[in-house]
Amino acid sequence: MSELxxxxxxxxxxxxxxRFLKGHTPHNKGKxxxxxxxxSKRRCLKNLEKGRGAWHKTGAGMNRKSVVAIxxxxxxxxxxxxxxxxxxxxxxPSLISYICHKKPGKHKACGFEWFFENDNTWCDLILNxxx
Numbered sequence: 282m283s284e285l286x287x288x289x290x291x292x293x294x295x296x297x298x299x300r301f302l303k304g305h306t307p308h309n310k311g312k313x314x315x316x317x318x319x320x321s322k323r324r325c326l327k328n329l330e331k332g333r334g335a336w337h338k339t340g341a342g343m344n345r346k347s348v349v350a351i352x353x354x355x356x357x358x359x360x361x362x363x364x365x366x367x368x369x370x371x372x373x374p375s376l377i378s379y380i381c382h383k384k385p386g387k388h389k390a391c392g393f394e395w396f397f398e399n400d401n402t403w404c405d406l407i408l409n410x411x412x
Contacts, residue, residue: 347362350366351393351403370391374378381400
């Protein structure tokens with residue numbers, strides 16, 4: 282009489298953090314992406330047509346705010362976004378953003394004072410004429 286052999290069932294995932302164990306091949310390796318619904322497929326293709334990545338809901342410039350540049354008490358320009366201001370003036374956009382959000386330390390960059398357009402503190406600087 283022979284005994285019935287039942288193979289040991291090995292876990293495919295780590296029980297603590299849920300990650301796949303080393304040497305395990307995932308169920309979808311090498312297969313094409315399948316959309317779970319027609320709606321999600323349509324949404325992804327629509328984003329690809331607009332030039333954004335397939336899974337991103339917001340693209341660059343969706344949350345842009347217009348900025349104002351002031352130099353020596355004179356209005357130098359109003360730009361539709363921080364990126365455009367950086368390209369036009371040669372100042373780093375991250376530095377413009379840093380100054381506009383009034384972080385301590387920096388107030389000017391390349392001689393320009395930067396403000397968001399809807400922040401009305403810049404109006405007084407132009408009217409008074411002091412930089």
